[in-house]
Amino acid sequence: MNQRYDFREIEKKWRAEWEKNPINKEDDVKPKFYCLDMFPYPSGTGLHVGHWRGYVLSDVVSRYKVLQGYQVLHPMGWDAFGLPAENFAIKNNIHPSIATANNIANVKRQLHEISAIYDWDREVDTTDPNYYKWTQWIFVQMFKHGLAYEKEMPLNWCPSCKCVLANEEATNGTCERCGATVTKKNLRQWMLKITAYADRLLEDLKTLDWSEKVKKMQSDWIGKSYGAEVDFKVVGSDEKITVYTTRPDTLHGCTFMVLAPEYKDIPALTTPECKEAVEKYCFEASTKSSVDRMTNKEKTGVFTGSYCVNPVNGKEIPVWVADYVLADYGTGAVMCVPAHDERDFEFAKKFNLPIVQVILPEGEEEKELTEAYTGDGVIINSGDWNGMKAFEAKEKVPHIMEEKGLGKKTVNYKLRDWVFSRQRYWGEPIPIVHCEHCGAVAVPEDQLPVLLPQVESYKPTDTGESPLAHIDEWVNTTCPKCGGPAKRETNTMPQWAG
Ligand SMILES: [Zn+2]
Ligand SMILES: [Zn+2]
Incomplete structure (x- = not known):
């Protein structure tokens, strides 16, 4: 017996046999099974073994279901618009429509050779006007x-x-x-409002039978967090300072306030005795870059002479100006909780400001802190919030604040709307x-599809406009x-x- 499996001979024979007599015949009596793969983009280098590593799994499932008596729909197609196809075309100086057609033919030949049971009569191509008519319809x-x-x-x-890129x-x-x-460039873009679905994306994860690890990656990407906007009244004035915080659970530990040097109300908040020092400090800050300010090892700052009231305990706390707070972070004013924030801790140590611990690591006793504690624990020194778990309080406190009229609860997501336009030809x-x-x-x-015009120059432009912008008879x-x-x-x- 021949010890080697002669795949060239054996597979050629069975491929021809299967093409004559498909094992997956259309049959309306049989129960249906749908097995959808990710469609490849037809790049010039063709499929590599990594593609097949993925496709073999769905092919095994499809064949198994056929043997179980199902009528299996296992389609294949081409995700053929976009940068990979276009970049290949530019590099090899072939029009993207021609390059794409060549690449599809090559990849299709490869897929035939590996003898997966695809339904080639249902082949789709995203660059086919009959197909992208519906892509455009969905956009409308x-x-x-x-x-x-x-x-x-x-x-x-x-x-x-010469193209806009997604963060990914x-x-x-x-x-x-x-x-x-x-680099960064300012351009008019079309956006898809995926943030409108942030909560639903998060909720519906619960119904998915996926590994917890993958589900967590997804929920971290959506990144929902609760926070609060809290008003601090300024002592002896009608002014108030609004701060945004993601840690309202630590409010009782807020012992001072820090404003960015660019904060708009600084002149009104500064007492006459402190005016000269504050103005000098703000001017010096204006000459430093954001990066320098953020990475400065030695904390600097200046007292405005004013105090504001911590709304949860009525304590008067000093208002400082310091350049480690940047104007574009939140409102430009930060409630400082030195016991539980590293930068606030350094600042409090340097200027001898009080440090009040409000979260105690579980099972430990209260003792003097040598550094900020940023972990979870039990709430202490916080009136009727005492005893709550800190990370639970993070979600509850904004509601309590809103009920008592002390602030407003806010919801934030890491998820951003999707930039859905490209200044390119092949799309x-x-x-x-x-x-x-x-x-x-x-x-x-009824006028769809809007056909992609045939052009000679499909290369991207330096102006950031799509090459389509130069085809007057199409644009007008x-x-x-x-x-x-x-x-x-x-x-x-x-x-x-x-
Ligand atoms: Zn690039
Ligand atoms: Zn009009």
């Missing part, structure tokens, strides 16, 4: 419901790819595609027309609403749209 629905909107944004810009494509300040250093045209009178108007559904159109002259949107959709 989102636009009509306020879920797709325009915004001027400073965005990650790759000067080499620009990790550590370099472009995922080409390795160039990413679905965004089905919007800009009219001077009507603003942004959706292309009527009429407004679907008023019939007046209008211009087509020239940005295209990102790779994942299809």
